Amino acid sequence: MTQSVSAATSGGTVGRPFDSGFAVLKPYDPIDAIGIKTACELSGGSRARVIQLCEQYGLGRKIGARWAISKVALHAFLNDDQEGLSAYLAGDRSGPAVICAYRAADVPLPSQRG
Numbered sequence: 274m275t276q277s278v279s280a281a282t283s284g285g286t287v288g289r290p291f292d293s294g295f296a297v298l299k300p301y302d303p304i305d306a307i308g309i310k311t312a313c314e315l316s317g318g319s320r321a322r323v324i325q326l327c328e329q330y331g332l333g334r335k336i337g338a339r340w341a342i343s344k345v346a347l348h349a350f351l352n353d354d355q356e357g358l359s360a361y362l363a364g365d366r367s368g369p370a371v372i373c374a375y376r377a378a379d380v381p382l383p384s385q386r387g
Contacts, residue, residue, distance in 0.1 A: 295331035296364035297343050305380050306341040315344075316351055326350070331362050345371075348378035 298306055307315070312323045312333070324340060327333035332350055333342030349358035357374030365371045366383050375382050 295362040297331050297334050297346055297362060298336075298341055299364070301336070301341070302383065305343050305345055307344045307347070309340050309342070312342045312347055315347060330358075345374050345378045345380050349374045352377065 309320055309323055312318075313320055316323060318326070323333075323342070327340060327342060330346075330350060332346040333340050335341075343361070346358060346361050348354075349361060354370075354374055354377070356370040357377070360368050360371040361374055372382060
């Protein structure tokens with residue numbers, strides 16, 4: 274069941290507190306990266322709430338002065354996909370759970386790009 278960003282509790286239903294060691298968009302992948310505006314549209318949350326979730330759960334990272342948010346991580350978070358989100362944040366880009374997360378977010382798998 275999809276949750277809205279505004280409905281996510283401060284303790285969160287998915288993920289764990291942000292850790293700078295999370296592999297969100299590492300290496301940076303423009304196919305997976307979305308901006309704040311798009312993340313707000315997909316999630317139904319405000320700019321401030323999306324940034325808060327990125328900081329708290331590692332759904333995105335600041336690159337220079339701009340936020341880059343992983344569409345895969347955001348989608349997994351919003352859909353309570355703990356296994357896919359955890360695998361993604363751990364740096365897995367080819368395991369079964371993260372493959373499902375990429376497909377669910379409609380983002381091409383890194384191994385399928387040319």
